[in-house]
Amino acid sequence: MSKNFDSAFNLLAEAVAAGKIPGGVLGFLDAAGNRQVCAIGQAQREPVCRPMTEQSWFDLASLTKVLFTTPRILKLAAEGVIDLDAPLTQVIPDFAQYNLDNWQRKITFRQCLGHQTPLPGVFPLYTYGNDPNQLRHFVLQRNWEAGPAVYSDLNFILLGIAIERLTGKTIRDIEPDQGFAWGAAPEAAAATERCAWRGRVLCGEVHDENCAALQGAGHAGLFGTADAVLEWGFGALNASGLLASSVALMRQALSGRRTHGWERPYEGWSGGELCSPGTIGHTGFTGTGLWIDFDRGHAWTLLTNRVHPTRHFDSGIFALRRAVGDRINQN
Numbered sequence: 001m002s003k004n005f006d007s008a009f010n011l012l013a014e015a016v017a018a019g020k021i022p023g024g025v026l027g028f029l030d031a032a033g034n035r036q037v038c039a040i041g042q043a044q045r046e047p048v049c050r051p052m053t054e055q056s057w058f059d060l061a062s063l064t065k066v067l068f069t070t071p072r073i074l075k076l077a078a079e080g081v082i083d084l085d086a087p088l089t090q091v092i093p094d095f096a097q098y099n100l101d102n103w104q105r106k107i108t109f110r111q112c113l114g115h116q117t118p119l120p121g122v123f124p125l126y127t128y129g130n131d132p133n134q135l136r137h138f139v140l141q142r143n144w145e146a147g148p149a150v151y152s153d154l155n156f157i158l159l160g161i162a163i164e165r166l167t168g169k170t171i172r173d174i175e176p177d178q179g180f181a182w183g184a185a186p187e188a189a190a191a192t193e194r195c196a197w198r199g200r201v202l203c204g205e206v207h208d209e210n211c212a213a214l215q216g217a218g219h220a221g222l223f224g225t226a227d228a229v230l231e232w233g234f235g236a237l238n239a240s241g242l243l244a245s246s247v248a249l250m251r252q253a254l255s256g257r258r259t260h261g262w263e264r265p266y267e268g269w270s271g272g273e274l275c276s277p278g279t280i281g282h283t284g285f286t287g288t289g290l291w292i293d294f295d296r297g298h299a300w301t302l303l304t305n306r307v308h309p310t311r312h313f314d315s316g317i318f319a320l321r322r323a324v325g326d327r328i329n330q331n
Contacts, residue, residue, distance in 0.1 A: 001028075002030075002036060002298070002300075002328060004330050005026070005036045005038075005328070008026060008328050009038050009040075011320060011323050012026050012320070015315075015320050016041040020314075021041070021306040022041050022191075022304075022308050023039070023042045023043055023052035023305060024039070024041060024052065024302065025040075025058075025301075025302075025303045026226075026301070026303075027229065027230045027303075028230075028298065029233055029234055029237075029298060029300070031234075035230055037054045038054065039056065043189070043305065044190070044201075044203060044305075050187070052190065052305075054226065055188070055225055055227075056189065056190045056303075057184035057188050057190065057204070057223050058224065058226075058288055059192050059202075059207045060223060060224055060229070060284050060286070061207060061208060061284030061285045062220060062283065063222060063229070063283075063284045063289070064219060064220050064221055064222040065156045065219055066250075067180065067229070067290075068180070069163065070250065071246055073109060073159055073261075074246035076166065078246060079242070083109075084109045084110040084113070085110055087106055087108055088105075088109065088112070089105050091162045092140065092161060097140075102143070103118065107119075109162070110254070110260070112155040112156065112158055112159050113155075113159070113254070113260045113261050114258045114260060114261075115150065115155055115258055116149045116255065116258075117149060117155055118144075118147050118149060119152045119154040121150040121152050121153075122153065123153075123154065123210075124209070125138065125210040125214070126210050126212065126213035129213075132213065132216075135213055135214055139154065139157055153210065153219040157210070157217050158218075160219065170215070171218060171221070172216035172221075177232065179227065179231055180222050180224040180228055181223050181224070182206075182221055182222065183204055183205055183206070186203040186204040188204070190203075190303075190305040191308045191309070192207040192308055193309060193310060195207075195209075197209055201308075204223075207307065208220035208285070220285075226301055226303055230301055233290060233299030233301070236292055236299075237294065237298075250262050251294065261282070262280035262281065263281050263282055270283050270289060270291075270318070270321045270322060271291045271325040272323070272324070274326045275296075276293050276329075277295065279291060279294070280292050280294075283321065285307070286304075286305065286307050287304035287306030287307060288301075288302070288303045291325060296329070302321060304320075
């Protein structure tokens with residue numbers, strides 16, 4: 001158990017008391033499975049008020065990339081179904097099919113996992129229609145402008161399409177790991193934003209507009225509780241067999257900041273300055289995050305609804321994440 005848990009939780013409590021975020025849940029787990037979880041604040045402020053609980057379901061946002069998409073891609077590679085260094089066209093032969101010399105056709109699975117492609121960081125797909133199949137083919141056939149390698153949802157939208165092609169199922173028809181789902185009952189979920197596009201406060205339905213328009217995608221859409229997120233971390237800390245080989249790749253550096261799917265420590269990163277070099281982590285736009293310190297044998301998750309009722313507010317989430325990580329790992 002963490003001797004610093006209460007001190008780290010106080011940082012979350014201070015952020016809630018200051019009105020920076022409505023509420024949150026902090027969870028900690030060691031390699032033996034011992035865990036601490038505590039909730040504070042409100043799961044929803046408008047149009048009704050509900051308290052946050054330790055069992056509140058969160059829209060995990062980009063944690064979907066590392067808790068759903070990355071493990072499935074790495075498992076397919078371990079089974080020999082795909083080659084991580086092969087182009088996506090190995091599975092999606094119609095990618096940029098009208099120009100066979102297009103640079104997009106050379107993008108590999110590994111490059112997508114490490115955000116090492118020239119694809120743009122963000123793009124409002126949802127403004128181009130509401131037919132999910134048409135939007136998938138828009139992604140595949142658009143002549144994207146090449147730029148510097150940046151963190152891009154498009155990388156994982158493409159990986160999600162590859163998974164769909166290989167399974168013959170849409171993402172939302174694929175059962176996620178135990179404890180996770182593609183939505184949640186509104187009365188059990190932490191609310192996110194009052195969405196200008198959908199005209200309502202979102203609660204139990206995906207916050208990410210592109211994921212909503214695609215009706216499921218590889219970059220966002222997963223829901224879970226703090227216990228579910230910690231359980232996934234426990235599995236990674238104690239991985240064996242094929243999972244162990246996948247976890248090894250999740251820890252393997254692809255750049256100064258990234259591994260296969262995850263981030264690794266660098267100056268100013270979300271996990272704080274006191275974690276060990278053997279730590280991986282990832283965050284989600286809605287205010288979520290998971291960090292796994294393999295050297296110390298523990299994991300922690302900070303789940304908040306910092307975008308409720310709006311993202312257009314300085315919630316202080318970036319500083320809060322780092323401070324919590326430093327407090328957890330303080331000697």
